Amino acid sequence: MNLQYVSDEQGRHTAVIIPIEEWNEMKAKHQDLQSWEKPKVKPSDFFGTLSKEDGEKMQKYVTQSRNEWERAI
Template identity: 50%
Template sequence: MNLQYISDSKGQTTGVFIPINEWNDLKNKYKNIEQEEISVPEWHKDLVLKRLEDYKQNPSSALDFDSAMDDIEKEL
């Protein structure tokens, strides 16, 4: 994909230009790509709420980000 990044005067990326032919390919591949509303299934919400409740009841059982990444990298 031939993307062009758009930056402001401070060098911060503010946008991305996608050539129209590549945009049309994406729209064909992902039929709802232009849909603004993102729908999260109820079972996802329920799972997140359950995990949040588990964490609140036992915060010491959670790993910090670096420890979690170390564990993942060990398995690769």
Template identity: 35%
Template sequence: MSLQIIQNEKGKPAGVFIPINEWKQMKAMYENLKIWEEPEQTEEEILNNIRQAVEEMKLIKAGKLKGRPLQELLDEL
């Protein structure tokens, strides 16, 4: 298995990257792993999320909604 260790800004191990083919093999062998996957969004869900984001940006520009710091947004990823 060709795992890659993901490190944080201090060089400490923070996660693991598993190539997709190996992930698929693991899911086939271990049914419980499937619960860790989030279902893929439909096109309608994606478009609704984009519409919501555009509306939020309009409210932020109009001063009716407070924006969030960039670091907070990045931390969500």
């Protein structure tokens, strides 16, 4: 296995990088490893979590904040 180690300033190992091909082989052999990966979430999964009114308020606030930021430059 061709692992790469990530070290901090003191030389202590802080992470390991596993080549993707080897990771995929490990996942195929050990189903429990699949739970470590983040689920793929799409923006459409969140449709309806905010009311239309709340969404419009948030959009108005963001627009106002951007305009104030651009004026300050």
